Amino acid sequence: MSASDVGGMPQITYNFAYLDEQTKRMIRRAILKAIAVPGYQVPFAAREMPMPYGWGTGGVQVTAAVLGRDDVLKVIDQGADDTTNAVAIRGFFEKTARVATTTSTTEATVIQTRHRIPETKLREDQILVYQVPIPEPLRFLEPRETETRQLHALAEYGLMHVKLYEDIARHGHIATTYAYPVEVAGRYVMDPSPIPKFDNPKMDDSPALQLFGAGREKRIYAIPPHTKVRSLDFEDHPFKVQRFAKPCALCGATGAYLDEVILDDKGGRMFVCSDTDFCNTRQEEGHRGEMGA
Amino acid sequence: MTATEQPLLVAEGLSKNYGARIGCRDVSLEVYPGEVLAVVGESGSGKSTLLSLLSTELAPTSGRVSYRLRDGALTDLASLGAAERRLLMRTDWGFVRQNPAEGLRMAVSAGGNVGERLMAVGWRHYGNIREEALDWLGRVEIAGDRIDDDPRAFSGGMRQRLQIARNLVTRPRLVFMDEPTGGLDVSVQARLLDLIRGLVTDLGLAVIIVTHDLAVARLLSHRMVVMRQGRVIETGITDQVLDDPREPYTQLLVSSVLAV
Numbered sequence: 223m224s225a226s227d228v229g230g231m232p233q234i235t236y237n238f239a240y241l242d243e244q245t246k247r248m249i250r251r252a253i254l255k256a257i258a259v260p261g262y263q264v265p266f267a268a269r270e271m272p273m274p275y276g277w278g279t280g281g282v283q284v285t286a287a288v289l290g291r292d293d294v295l296k297v298i299d300q301g302a303d304d305t306t307n308a309v310a311i312r313g314f315f316e317k318t319a320r321v322a323t324t325t326s327t328t329e330a331t332v333i334q335t336r337h338r339i340p341e342t343k344l345r346e347d348q349i350l351v352y353q354v355p356i357p358e359p360l361r362f363l364e365p366r367e368t369e370t371r372q373l374h375a376l377a378e379y380g381l382m383h384v385k386l387y388e389d390i391a392r393h394g395h396i397a398t399t400y401a402y403p404v405e406v407a408g409r410y411v412m413d414p415s416p417i418p419k420f421d422n423p424k425m426d427d428s429p430a431l432q433l434f435g436a437g438r439e440k441r442i443y444a445i446p447p448h449t450k451v452r453s454l455d456f457e458d459h460p461f462k463v464q465r466f467a468k469p470c471a472l473c474g475a476t477g478a479y480l481d482e483v484i485l486d487d488k489g490g491r492m493f494v495c496s497d498t499d500f501c502n503t504r505q506e507e508g509h510r511g512e513m514g515a
Numbered sequence: 516m517t518a519t520e521q522p523l524l525v526a527e528g529l530s531k532n533y534g535a536r537i538g539c540r541d542v543s544l545e546v547y548p549g550e551v552l553a554v555v556g557e558s559g560s561g562k563s564t565l566l567s568l569l570s571t572e573l574a575p576t577s578g579r580v581s582y583r584l585r586d587g588a589l590t591d592l593a594s595l596g597a598a599e600r601r602l603l604m605r606t607d608w609g610f611v612r613q614n615p616a617e618g619l620r621m622a623v624s625a626g627g628n629v630g631e632r633l634m635a636v637g638w639r640h641y642g643n644i645r646e647e648a649l650d651w652l653g654r655v656e657i658a659g660d661r662i663d664d665d666p667r668a669f670s671g672g673m674r675q676r677l678q679i680a681r682n683l684v685t686r687p688r689l690v691f692m693d694e695p696t697g698g699l700d701v702s703v704q705a706r707l708l709d710l711i712r713g714l715v716t717d718l719g720l721a722v723i724i725v726t727h728d729l730a731v732a733r734l735l736s737h738r739m740v741v742m743r744q745g746r747v748i749e750t751g752i753t754d755q756v757l758d759d760p761r762e763p764y765t766q767l768l769v770s771s772v773l774a775v
Contacts, residue, residue: 363620376598380635384620384627387634390641391624391663456641 249287256444261406279437281353296330301496344430473504528578538564553736609682609690615674672703
């Protein structure tokens with residue numbers, strides 16, 4: 223009888239941040255390559271994680287590979303710190319890495335995100351890790367992986383504009399509102415993961431390192447700090463972000479991305495910041511919207 | 516010698532083996548600017564293999580294909596890099612396939628299909644792309660109000676005409692056609708051939724057309740090549756070959772055509 227199973231049940235011990243050291247080295251090598259070739263999708267040997275595909279297995283592996291003992295981790299899902307996905311992943315790293323966690327954007331050193339970039343401007347000592355479902359921006363136009371790789375290699379991106387053309391032809395304007403394709407450092411066209419196009423300008427020249435992990439598709443890509451990121455468009459239909467008619471109903475913020483919340487079955491609704499930390503911080507500072515308590 | 520008398524495309528000793536089976540053996544031919552060359556023969560005679568070799572979709576087992584680039588130099592296509600070859604294929608060449616589903620993006624509107632090549636060569640103005648697409652739809656007799664419909668809503672003949680517009684929009688100098696009228700009914704075939712003939716003359720296109728239909732060769736081509744079992748057995752001016760075939764096999768082909 224060993225010491226670990228005194229008391230009946232064997233105690234489970236994890237290596238720091240769940241993954242074994244060799245796996246983390248492999249992922250770090252992929253990350254370094256991704257940083258060296260901005261926007262290029264680096265294949266990596268993604269592991270099975272104790273969560274289903276689509277719940278951030280890629281992001282979790284990238285986070286596990288970059289996390290140090292002194293890091294402070296924040297996890298957001300659609301901008302919120304308190305949704306299932308965010309709570310589960312935060313709990314996962316609390317348990318397996320025993321790192322400090324936070325909901326504050328300014329306190330965090332590593333932020334794992336699903337579908338948003340925080341409203342608060344990021345700093346050079348921060349890393350933003352995106353969860354990516356489908357890393358290939360050309361996928362829905364060209365189903366063959368061999369062909370999309372060729373297109374990337376030869377920088378043949380006419381096809382990407384065909385998608386935008388179709389948008390204008392069908393809707394009168396570029397109707398793509400999320401996963402809006404960007405050109406990174408004047409070379410690779412990249413899918414920024416399903417963030418709203420509202421967040422696209424935040425990727426440009428960001429001081430923080432941005433890493434993207436796709437677990438099912440086994441790809442990692444990156445935007446190094448202070449890299450040019452341009453959203454694709456047409457000369458006569460330039461890139462535009464969403465605008466909101468009203469400020470946030472809770473904190474009165476105007477330049478933030480808002481979620482619509484249905485209040486009753488009589489058409490009542492409110493628009494509130496999708497970034498919960500941003501909204502709470504503003505309310506603590508005394509800002510109030512029209513429905514703020 | 517003027518530039519127009521120099522060949523645009525030269526194939527020398529092209530052979531392709533599929534394992535022990537022969538796709539095409541020792542084929543040499545030349546295509547001149549503005550000339551329509553028909554490649555005829557029965558099924559399995561190596562016509563399509565030859566077309567794939569000429570358009571560099573297949574690598575030959577031996578032999579080579581050279582093309583006169585816009586700078587006037589006759590260049591061995593195997594010496595071009597993949598990027599240059601692909602640029603050539605989407606600007607200076609066209610490829611009209613028998614099955615329009617292979618040559619078109621079926622889920623993309625007609626305008627997007629025609630505009631794709633323009634966007635691939637750097638057009639970034641929506642209004643201009645659309646105007647050019649409309650112009651080309653008009654030239655291939657597709658009504659302008661169909662520009663936003665996707666090809667799934669088009670008839671077989673319309674799909675084929677759309678494929679032609681999509682290929683010609685970058686003003687290529689050489690177009691490969693693989694049985695462009697195959698599978699269309701006779702009246703539609705006649706209109707399509709008429710259209711192709713008009714465009715070829717207007718634009719001064721060189722065309723290499725593969726067909727098993729001698730009537731198509733008669734209507735469109737200036738010269739023809741007869742293939743059998745992977746070899747070229749007879750070449751010459753179209754009317755001459757069809758009216759006075761030399762080889763027994765060609766005589767058989769010509770005499771097999773049903774006269775109504």
